[in-house]
Amino acid sequence: MAKQVKTIGVLTSGGDAPGMNAAIRAVVRTAIQKGLGVKGIMRGYAGLLQEEIIDMNSRSVSDIIHRGGTILYTARCMEFVTAEGQEKGAEICRKHGIDGLVVIGGDGSFRGAGKLAALGINTIGVPGTIDLDIACTDYSIGFDTAVNTAMEAIDKVRDTSTSHERCSIIEVMGRNAGYIALWCGIANGAEDILLPERYDGDEQQLINRIIDNRKRGKKHNIIINAEGIGHSTSMARRIEAATGVETRATILGYMQRGGMPTCKDRVYASIMGAKAAELLYEGRSNRIVAYKNGEYVDFDIQEALQMKKDIPEDQFEISKMLSR
Numbered sequence: 001m002a003k004q005v006k007t008i009g010v011l012t013s014g015g016d017a018p019g020m021n022a023a024i025r026a027v028v029r030t031a032i033q034k035g036l037g038v039k040g041i042m043r044g045y046a047g048l049l050q051e052e053i054i055d056m057n058s059r060s061v062s063d064i065i066h067r068g069g070t071i072l073y074t075a076r077c078m079e080f081v082t083a084e085g086q087e088k089g090a091e092i093c094r095k096h097g098i099d100g101l102v103v104i105g106g107d108g109s110f111r112g113a114g115k116l117a118a119l120g121i122n123t124i125g126v127p128g129t130i131d132l133d134i135a136c137t138d139y140s141i142g143f144d145t146a147v148n149t150a151m152e153a154i155d156k157v158r159d160t161s162t163s164h165e166r167c168s169i170i171e172v173m174g175r176n177a178g179y180i181a182l183w184c185g186i187a188n189g190a191e192d193i194l195l196p197e198r199y200d201g202d203e204q205q206l207i208n209r210i211i212d213n214r215k216r217g218k219k220h221n222i223i224i225n226a227e228g229i230g231h232s233t234s235m236a237r238r239i240e241a242a243t244g245v246e247t248r249a250t251i252l253g254y255m256q257r258g259g260m261p262t263c264k265d266r267v268y269a270s271i272m273g274a275k276a277a278e279l280l281y282e283g284r285s286n287r288i289v290a291y292k293n294g295e296y297v298d299f300d301i302q303e304a305l306q307m308k309k310d311i312p313e314d315q316f317e318i319s320k321m322l323s324r
């Protein structure tokens with residue numbers, strides 16, 4: 001049954017992602033224009049349980065659309081995974097008059113959001129993660145900035161790899177998903193892309209290809225390795241020993257999570273944030289805003305969490321074909 005909300009809260013949870021600020025701004029301004037009160041909850045569910053709650057108005061979100069990170073800070077919180085933590089969280093929302101909540105984060109954060117919705121707090125999720133690993137959506141806030149940041153960094157490593165005629169293993173983030181690796185692999189013209197979804201651990205094949213590439217006149221050899229496979233440094237040592245080609249590992253790390261969001265991340269995050277606030281205004285709950293097949297849509301949280309997604313096989317095949 002739709003419940004009209006009067007005051008909404010907004011929080012960011014899990015790993016931060018560039019564009020989260022644009023989403024916060026859109027939630028706050030949309031809600032205010034609909035006549036709702038808005039409170040910011042600092043440090044995700046951890047801040048909720050600590051009652052780190054601030055009043056927000058249109059000016060609270062001035063001058064943030066272009067900033068990386070999240071002005072609300074973010075955290076991971078084990079207490080909130082427990083039933084007692086969730087009940088305490090719902091109780092604190094009620095105490096502060098928060099009857100609707102926007103949770104910007106990934107799958108873990110949405111599990112928490114679903115629990116709050118079941119406890120009577122109208123809750124809407126907005127996908128925010130650089131990993132692009134949320135099954136119900138083709139887009140998540142931060143992915144575009146992360147792949148652009150990684151792509152530029154890999155171009156730089158490529159220059160020095162060419163000068164020294166080296167092999168480079170470059171490790172990108174993505175947790176257990178290979179989307180950042182696949183996109184950088186294609187965008188940077190990598191010789192090999194190692195995806196957790198596809199890599200069978202056959203290092204000998206990798207070694208054979210490096211030797212073959214040398215024979216075919218390639219001056220460098222760029223291997224994009226996904227974090228979900230990891231072990232880039234030891235892999236580099238083994239490859240150098242087996243091929244005789246100097247090999248270096250570079251782990252890009254947290255630079256991929258920061259920086260000014262791209263135009264795409266600002267625009268998509270703004271639209272998703274606005275849609276989340278609109279859903280709350282309409283009395284909806286337990287939904288995730290998503291971008292699917294070219295449209296903004298929303299899904300039931302539990303149904304969305306059951307969905308599966310995989311690296312598109314054709315894209316992976318094309319990436320291999322283009323690297324030869």
Ligand code: ADP
Pocket residue numbers: 013014015045046075076077078079080081082105106107108109110111112113115129
């Ligand atoms: P992400 O949201 O990016 O997937 P995490 O998996 O770290 O990041 O989840 C963020 C937070 O969401 C966790 O620290 C925890 O507070 C909350 N959370 C995760 N899983 C659950 C769960 N099953 N039930 C309730 N809350 C959860």
Ligand code: F6P
Pocket residue numbers: 015129130131173174175176227257
């Ligand atoms: O989910 C985003 C992400 O950067 C992943 O790519 C990575 O596995 C993880 O977060 C790192 O988390 P933490 O910030 O806890 O080190």
